[in-house]
Amino acid sequence: MSGNRSSAQxxxxxxxGRGWAQDGANTDDWLxxxxxDTGWATGPGSGTAFLxxxxxxxxxxxxxxxxxxxxFELRLExxxxxELDSTSVALLSPGESTRRTIWQVSERAHEAGVRPGQLVSxxxxxxxxxxLLEPDPAHYDAAVDTMLEVLTxxxxxxxxxxxxxxxxGTDGLDRLFGAPTRQVERALxxxxxxxxxxxxxxxxxxxxPGKFGAWVAAASARCGAxxxxxxxxxxxxxxxxxxxxxxxDPLVVQRLERLGIRTLGELRRLPEPSLVAQFxxxxxxxxxxxxxxxxxPVRPWHRPRPIRTSLTFGMPVGTVETLHxxxxxxxxxxxxxxxxRGRSVTGVRLGAHLEGGGSWxxxxxxxxxxxxxxxxxxxxxxxxxxxxxxxxxxxxxxxLTSFGAPSAxxxxxxxxxxxxxATAGTALKNGEVPSSLRDAIKELKLRLxxxxxxxxxxxxxxxxxxxxxxxxxxxxx
Amino acid sequence: xxxxxxxxDHRPRLKPLGQPRAVDVRTDEHGEPxxxxxxxxxxxxxxVVRERWRIDDEWWRQSISREYRIVVLDDGKVxxxxxxxxxxxxxxxxx
Numbered sequence: 001m002s003g004n005r006s007s008a009q010x011x012x013x014x015x016x017g018r019g020w021a022q023d024g025a026n027t028d029d030w031l032x033x034x035x036x037d038t039g040w041a042t043g044p045g046s047g048t049a050f051l052x053x054x055x056x057x058x059x060x061x062x063x064x065x066x067x068x069x070x071x072f073e074l075r076l077e078x079x080x081x082x083e084l085d086s087t088s089v090a091l092l093s094p095g096e097s098t099r100r101t102i103w104q105v106s107e108r109a110h111e112a113g114v115r116p117g118q119l120v121s122x123x124x125x126x127x128x129x130x131x132l133l134e135p136d137p138a139h140y141d142a143a144v145d146t147m148l149e150v151l152t153x154x155x156x157x158x159x160x161x162x163x164x165x166x167x168x169g170t171d172g173l174d175r176l177f178g179a180p181t182r183q184v185e186r187a188l189x190x191x192x193x194x195x196x197x198x199x200x201x202x203x204x205x206x207x208x209p210g211k212f213g214a215w216v217a218a219a220s221a222r223c224g225a226x227x228x229x230x231x232x233x234x235x236x237x238x239x240x241x242x243x244x245x246x247x248x249d250p251l252v253v254q255r256l257e258r259l260g261i262r263t264l265g266e267l268r269r270l271p272e273p274s275l276v277a278q279f280x281x282x283x284x285x286x287x288x289x290x291x292x293x294x295x296x297p298v299r300p301w302h303r304p305r306p307i308r309t310s311l312t313f314g315m316p317v318g319t320v321e322t323l324h325x326x327x328x329x330x331x332x333x334x335x336x337x338x339x340x341r342g343r344s345v346t347g348v349r350l351g352a353h354l355e356g357g358g359s360w361x362x363x364x365x366x367x368x369x370x371x372x373x374x375x376x377x378x379x380x381x382x383x384x385x386x387x388x389x390x391x392x393x394x395x396x397x398x399x400l401t402s403f404g405a406p407s408a409x410x411x412x413x414x415x416x417x418x419x420x421x422a423t424a425g426t427a428l429k430n431g432e433v434p435s436s437l438r439d440a441i442k443e444l445k446l447r448l449x450x451x452x453x454x455x456x457x458x459x460x461x462x463x464x465x466x467x468x469x470x471x472x473x474x475x476x477x
Numbered sequence: 478x479x480x481x482x483x484x485x486d487h488r489p490r491l492k493p494l495g496q497p498r499a500v501d502v503r504t505d506e507h508g509e510p511x512x513x514x515x516x517x518x519x520x521x522x523x524x525v526v527r528e529r530w531r532i533d534d535e536w537w538r539q540s541i542s543r544e545y546r547i548v549v550l551d552d553g554k555v556x557x558x559x560x561x562x563x564x565x566x567x568x569x570x571x572x
Binding site for chain 2: 457464472
């Protein structure tokens with residue numbers, strides 16, 4: 001990215017929070033700009049909501065390498081639109097329909113006084129030439145996928161922690177790749193293979209025992225100069241580290257700072273019972289990290305394969321009723337996929353590719369596992385009402401992201417499973433497909449490779465343009 | 478063994494119904510349809526124009542400007558025609 005080159009040429013510091021600011025960043029101090037919010041699962045740009053991963057219960061790798069690309073999403077946008085690189089650019093926060101706020105800002109915008117978290121009106125009044133970009137979560141998630149894929153070739157112990165931040169377990173890599181500096185080089189060269197050089201050049205790398213140490217090392221590193229901390233120097237290395245780096249409740253950090261405790265070195269001088277009395281478990285953990293007694297190993301993350309369905313509209317659709325109808329169709333399709341194997345659904349995500357580029361997503365965890373279309377669609381409709389797609393939708397996507405135990409099994413005495421003869425004459429519920437038709441379609445699919453049947457669906461029944469009102473949709477129950 | 482799909486790009490896609498079809502229309506000096514030749518048929522005289530309305534929409538995208546007419550042909554058939562005002566072409570559509 002030419003922007004980074006130009007930053008370096010202008011001699012602008014590239015420490016986190018100075019050249020590039022991030023939501024919630026303290027831009028005056030090193031490291032605090034990207035302190036994890038509440039744990040390893042969240043972090044700068046907290047993209048873990050889209051990762052759907054759960055750590056496997058394995059010992060993991062004690063030695064960790066942290067690769068961190070601050071303002072990853074904005075940098076991806078600038079790679080995609082290089083002409084914006086030398087201008088004032090800000091990325092809007094995702095998932096808000098009213099009172100949009102700024103999420104990430106470019107160096108120029110930061111110089112003009114634009115800060116993450118500001119309202120759009122405030123930002124524009126500070127910088128009239130500000131270019132605002134809509135977030136494109138699908139694009140960012142695809143980049144994260146690519147990153148994880150390429151790093152997995154290096155080591156199987158890869159643990160993402162938000163978009164743009166990933167931990168690699170490096171235990172045992174010495175024999176394969178040599179000294180730690182060589183290992184960092186290998187990881188970066190792997191990224192260079194799949195990402196444009198300017199994007200990778202902004203990566204900060206840190207290696208230390210445990211994820212906390214690696215993260216602190218990466219956050220204090222400069223681009224192209226990884227920080228590698230051996231175990232015997234870890235405690236001393238933490239002495240100057242601000243308490244904001246601790247992956248504890250931000251309120252705990254605020255209270256520590258109000259009490260005048262600004263670094264981990266100062267925190268270490270406090271007795272453990274006092275910390276526990278004041279902050280509970282967070283206080284105990286904070287002390288354990290500060291004294292390097294707690295080493296969190298990197299654990300390989302397992303990503304369950306989601307079930308994805310999509311529907312492309314002939315013309316971009318902006319009416320909510322049409323999108324609701326399409327959501328129902330998608331939920332039916334997703335639930336009928338054999339890959340669900342009878343499992344109930346606990347997490348769903350609805351997304352869209354928007355007219356004129358960009359994407360939109362809402363996600364929800366279901367209150368209880370279900371395999372009922374309406375129970376899946378209802379919370380998504382509610383989310384859509386709160387944060388609707390900002391533009392007309394070209395393609396609607398539904399993902400069943402997490403699964404629970406198999407839902408109500410088909411009863412042994414379920415008459416519907418006995419075939420068409422048994423169900424003849426019995427009323428079918430709305431949307432239910434008779435098993436005889438289901439069998440016929442199965443046979444046709446075997447012969448043709450796909451279902452040749454269609455059904456008429458309402459697209460935009462009140463449209464003034466007749467060809468927009470109804471459409472044919474593949475019928476594949 | 479699963480047979481190969483004959484349509485490798487068999488992605489779910491909505492196929493609009495009621496797509497307009499181009500027709501040959503002869504008009505009088507006022508621009509009103511006089512003769513209509515539907516695809517694959519012989520030309521028919523327009524007996525009466527029963528109803529007409531105009532649509533102007535989607536000016537922010539690719540503007541749609543149509544003048545619709547429900548006409549009765551001399552053989553008694555009732556069809557819906559529209560003139561695309563941006564291109565001056567005629568279409569028949571099931572409205």
